[in-house]
Amino acid sequence: xxxxVNLDALIDMGEGKGFKLERDVDYGAGPIDIVWxxxxxxxxPNIKCGFVVLKAEEGGNQDTEDNQLSLRKIEEAxxxxxxxxxxxxxxxxxxxxxxxxxxxxxxxxxxxxSLIRLDAISLGLAPEQTEQAVVTPSQKRVPQGEKIxxxxxxxxxAKLEKYNRPxxxxxxxxxxxxxxxxxxxxxxxxxxxxxxxxxT
Amino acid sequence: xxxxxxxxxxxxxxxxxxxxxxxLKAPIIQMGRSLGYEVVENxxxxxxxxxxxxxxxxxxxxxxxxxxxxxxxxxxxxxxxNEGIARAMLNLIDKLVFVVPSEAMTGKVKDAIESxxxxxxxxxxxxxxxxxxxxxxxxxGIKGVHDRRSTQTEEVV
Numbered sequence: 610x611x612x613x614v615n616l617d618a619l620i621d622m623g624e625g626k627g628f629k630l631e632r633d634v635d636y637g638a639g640p641i642d643i644v645w646x647x648x649x650x651x652x653x654p655n656i657k658c659g660f661v662v663l664k665a666e667e668g669g670n671q672d673t674e675d676n677q678l679s680l681r682k683i684e685e686a687x688x689x690x691x692x693x694x695x696x697x698x699x700x701x702x703x704x705x706x707x708x709x710x711x712x713x714x715x716x717x718x719x720x721x722x723s724l725i726r727l728d729a730i731s732l733g734l735a736p737e738q739t740e741q742a743v744v745t746p747s748q749k750r751v752p753q754g755e756k757i758x759x760x761x762x763x764x765x766x767a768k769l770e771k772y773n774r775p776x777x778x779x780x781x782x783x784x785x786x787x788x789x790x791x792x793x794x795x796x797x798x799x800x801x802x803x804x805x806x807x808x809t
Numbered sequence: 810x811x812x813x814x815x816x817x818x819x820x821x822x823x824x825x826x827x828x829x830x831x832x833l834k835a836p837i838i839q840m841g842r843s844l845g846y847e848v849v850e851n852x853x854x855x856x857x858x859x860x861x862x863x864x865x866x867x868x869x870x871x872x873x874x875x876x877x878x879x880x881x882x883x884x885x886x887x888x889x890x891n892e893g894i895a896r897a898m899l900n901l902i903d904k905l906v907f908v909v910p911s912e913a914m915t916g917k918v919k920d921a922i923e924s925x926x927x928x929x930x931x932x933x934x935x936x937x938x939x940x941x942x943x944x945x946x947x948x949x950g951i952k953g954v955h956d957r958r959s960t961q962t963e964e965v966v
Contacts, residue, residue: 637924639887684895723899
């Protein structure tokens with residue numbers, strides 16, 4: 610069942626920051642739920658940030674059942690904002706997961722190399738999201754990703770090595786002194802008789 | 810009972826809609842082929858289908874392909890216009906033509922596109938054209954202003 614998106618957090622935040630707010634406006638291209646008019650400098654025009662709620666109004670709720678919204682809806686909402694003359698269009702989803710999915714789809718649509726960089730204008734957002742909404746590529750997010758992956762692999766292999774053995778055969782942690790003695794014995798006994806080191 | 814009725818109605822409605830789209834598409838496909846363009850039906854790079862695309866080289870081989878997209882609108886709504894523009898732009902269409910069934914609807918769609926705020930980043934009137942299939946067909950035999958002028962000049966001389 611789709612939840613109603615509560616926009617109070619966005620309204621309070623906008624008002625708290627002193628932006629001029631517009632609610633449920635229609636500039637001729639369809640309804641926009643909230644517009645923040647951001648005044649950065651008296652000499653500069655306002656920056657219009659619009660918030661469009663993505664709803665599952667068409668064909669019931671199947672669009673949101675797996676935390677995903679259709680590309681059609683995302684495209685339509687983004688262009689509704691663009692046609693309304695907004696500088697930024699934030700697509701408000703029900704929850705964080707859905708917002709991430711929306712942002713991912715926007716990135717994918719932008720990746721075709723179209724005239725319009727949709728990802729520069731539009732972004733998925735959850736109403737009470739506190740963390741960064743911009744999708745960061747893994748190369749930037751994990752600068753030494755390769756090393757971390759290898760380390761994880763080694764740790765996993767060590768665990769497998771340990772737990773795949775039958776209980777009785779599990780290697781117990783050995784004292785370093787004992788380990789040294791055992792290894793020197795193995796070394797001595799594995800050599801040919803004439804090459805064995807003499808005992809000190 | 811009422812649910813069954815409504816689902817039957819919606820099925821019938823969507824069937825009618827598809828039929829109308831086919832009717833609107835037919836002359837455009839024919840015209841594109843007769844003009845020697847590559848005609849692609851339901852051109853889709855992932856953003857949703859553009860009903861027809863005419864793909865051609867503008868003069869030289871070294872120039873990139875031009876893609877003229879046609880999207881058929883069966884009824885007027887802002888959401889269908891938004892969706893059509895989004896699909897065309899994101900599918901790398903260079904110019905979009907909305908094909909509508911009547912002259913009355915042409916006016917509505919044109920007004921909707923031209924009513925965009927002037928300060929907007931996109932000036933859609935430069936990207937979108939609205940026609941009816943009859944406009945496309947009937948104008949094909951008419952000479953342009955330039956041709957007419959040159960004919961007149963010849964007559965004067």
